[in-house]
Amino acid sequence: MLKLESACEGLNLSTSKSPKASTKQRVILSKKSTNNEEIVFNQGDTQRSILSEYIFRDTVMKAFSLIALILMLCGCSAPHQDSTQAVKQFYLAWMNINTQDLDTPHDTSALMQRYVAKDLIERLALIDSLYEQEILGADYFMYVQDYDPKWIPQLRVGRAQPFLGGEKVDVQLGTGSIPLQLEVYTRWEDGRWKIYRVRDISDSYEHLIYSAGDITRAQAWSAEIAPDYEKMNK
Structure with a gap:
């Protein structure tokens, strides 16, 4: 009888540990999933930041080119008076x-x-x-x-x-x-x-x-x- 109870206790003990292990695994999996999402999110922010900086620089360069062209055209259209x-x-x-x-x-x-x-x-x-x-x-x-x-x-x-x-x-x-x-x-x-x-x-x-x-x-x-x-x- 004692042997049977001990066996049952051993069986119950092993059975009770199984949900805990499963929960722990789910927590680990959840943490891994969260970390992966954070990595993906950070990579997305970096790409958007680089793209924004590229667009800004391209816009600035185009603006300077336009200003230089306007100044050149103004110089051509308004020659200095003769001597x-x-x-x-x-x-x-x-x-x-x-x-x-x-x-x-x-x-x-x-x-x-x-x-x-x-x-x-x-x-x-x-x-x-x-x-x-x-x-x-x-x-x-x-x-x-x-x-x-x-x-x-x-x-x-x-x-x-x-x-x-x-x-x-x-x-x-x-x-x-x-x-x-x-x-x-x-x-x-x-x-x-x-x-x-x-x-x-x-x-x-x-x-x-x-x-x-x-x-x-x-x-x-x-x-x-x-x-x-x-x-x-x-």
């Missing part, structure tokens, strides 16, 4: 300065910076620093040594014409039956039209400021006689 007015304003100011008190030196640096190309300013300064140079014997911009105030109201400036990527403007100076005719060459520099060359077409003459040979010879001669001038200045 006629710039040349006229320079010559009016230049003659006004040079017909004032000739015994008083006048500072023309601001005017030059505004209307004259940097290369021409530097070239004129170099030539002016040489002793006994013969490259410039007169005003480079007017081809004269003396100025007449009457020239100011009689200044004539023609319409700018395209020339080698820049422009060319005809300028008439002086009074009388034979006025002085000049050709003034300009180019776009630092956001402005600036003068880089002037020719006297009345006499078919041009100062040799762009002649490398003439400048080299003038520099050599200046260096040779410089000691004599330095002694005189002491």
